[in-house]
Amino acid sequence: MAEYVTEQKKILKKLLEENCDSAYTIEELIDKMRINADGHVPGKSTVYRLMTKLVAEGTVKRFVRGNSRKFAYQIVMGEHCDCHLHLKCMGCGRLIHLDESVSDELLDKVKSISDFSINEEATVLFGSCADCKKDKAGK
Numbered sequence: 001m002a003e004y005v006t007e008q009k010k011i012l013k014k015l016l017e018e019n020c021d022s023a024y025t026i027e028e029l030i031d032k033m034r035i036n037a038d039g040h041v042p043g044k045s046t047v048y049r050l051m052t053k054l055v056a057e058g059t060v061k062r063f064v065r066g067n068s069r070k071f072a073y074q075i076v077m078g079e080h081c082d083c084h085l086h087l088k089c090m091g092c093g094r095l096i097h098l099d100e101s102v103s104d105e106l107l108d109k110v111k112s113i114s115d116f117s118i119n120e121e122a123t124v125l126f127g128s129c130a131d132c133k134k135d136k137a138g139k
């Protein structure tokens with residue numbers, strides 16, 4: 001049984017890593033697993049338990065999505081995270097990985113103007129994501 005759970009955890013982690021730009025609710029994660037997995041999809045409570053574990057490990061971040069009061073989960077660090085800047089939404093806490101070429105362009109520009117080298121790993125730009133802007137506008 002333990003082996004089965006470890007396997008599911010691996011699948012979940014991979015799924016989140018491949019979609020490190022997105023955050024998913026438990027239901028969405030299960031839907032995605034259903035598409036990718038060959039038959040064996042764990043129940044909601046299992047996925048919930050696994051995600052709670054991943055959050056506790058610091059691998060995954062949990063936050064409330066927009067005004068929905070639903071929890072969404074997103075992997076904290078995908079691959080190549082030291083090669084681009086990150087945008088953090090102050091509304092929902094979502095972390096957006098900025099495209100590497102856009103990141104480089106921005107850093108080059110800053111460097112050319114002020115000869116200042118920004119540390120990509122340590123820099124996070126704060127603001128509002130598209131969803132949170134929408135929520136605000138809708139009120």
Ligand SMILES: [Zn+2]
Binds near residue numbers: 077078085086096098
């Ligand atoms: Zn990243």
Ligand SMILES: [Zn+2]
Binds near residue numbers: 093094131
């Ligand atoms: Zn947001």
